Amino acid sequence: MIEAINLKAGMAFEKDGKLIKVLFTNHHKPGKGNTVMQMKLYDVRSGAIVQTTMRPTEKVEQAVLDKKQAQFLYSQDDTAYFMDTETYDQYELPIASISDEMKFLLPDTMVEIEFYGNEVIGITLPSTVTLAVKETSPAIKGATVSGGGKPATLETGLVVQVPDFIKEGDKLIINTDRGGTYAKRAD
Numbered sequence: 500m501i502e503a504i505n506l507k508a509g510m511a512f513e514k515d516g517k518l519i520k521v522l523f524t525n526h527h528k529p530g531k532g533n534t535v536m537q538m539k540l541y542d543v544r545s546g547a548i549v550q551t552t553m554r555p556t557e558k559v560e561q562a563v564l565d566k567k568q569a570q571f572l573y574s575q576d577d578t579a580y581f582m583d584t585e586t587y588d589q590y591e592l593p594i595a596s597i598s599d600e601m602k603f604l605l606p607d608t609m610v611e612i613e614f615y616g617n618e619v620i621g622i623t624l625p626s627t628v629t630l631a632v633k634e635t636s637p638a639i640k641g642a643t644v645s646g647g648g649k650p651a652t653l654e655t656g657l658v659v660q661v662p663d664f665i666k667e668g669d670k671l672i673i674n675t676d677r678g679g680t681y682a683k684r685a686d
Contacts (some may be wrong), residue, residue: 503536504555509623511543511562511566518543518562520621522599543620544613546595566611566623571604579604581612581622590619597621602657603675605626624675630654631686632669635661 501512504526511520526558535552540550569581579601581590590612594601600637603624604610611623613648630676651661657675661681669683 500558501561503538503553503557503559504539506536506559509621511564511613511620512559513562513568514559516620517545518615518620519559520596522548527552532637541596543596543615543618546593548595561616564620565614567614569610570624571606571608571610571614572608574601574604581610584609592619599678600624600675602638602655602679603630603673605630605655626676627672627674627682629670630657632661632665632667632671632672635665635667636667 506512506521506524508523510522511518511606513519520541521538522541525537527537528534534555536555537552538550540549540551541547547654558658567583569583569590572578572580572582572589577594579592579594579597582588583590600622601646605628606627609625613621613623630653633654634650636649648660648662650658651665652658653671653673657673658681659679659681662672665671665684672682672685674680674682
């Protein structure tokens, strides 16, 4: 059993016979009233995404997930395809269940596939990925890292704030946690 206050994005739990994956949590303390945990949850079996609140002390049965290295192959229609590089087993996941992670995936990206028993329920991204800048405003001569920055659209469609000296075609290292942030230019 785990208390709701200890649930983090990526964790899974069982409640009322459903397997639930946590997509987002926020510890909310309103001016009046009790503290609550605001959560965005994904029902793995039905595909439903639900916004809900729980008391911080409410307990749920944590699901133990197994993980296995796999390679992202491609996405087609509403499905993403992955392959175990040792056994060549292929796994499918609905894109709706990993929509946030898809912004960081290019073919051949290595991830960890999450299993609950024999059920594939999600993926864990590497801590950083390398993506090319597809579109941004022109680089500013003499710009420094500490400048205000500008938005850049990367090859996967992800938009991140980058320093003013970044130009189209540059390869960037992007942190995958916290929605994706610029780390540095790739060598």
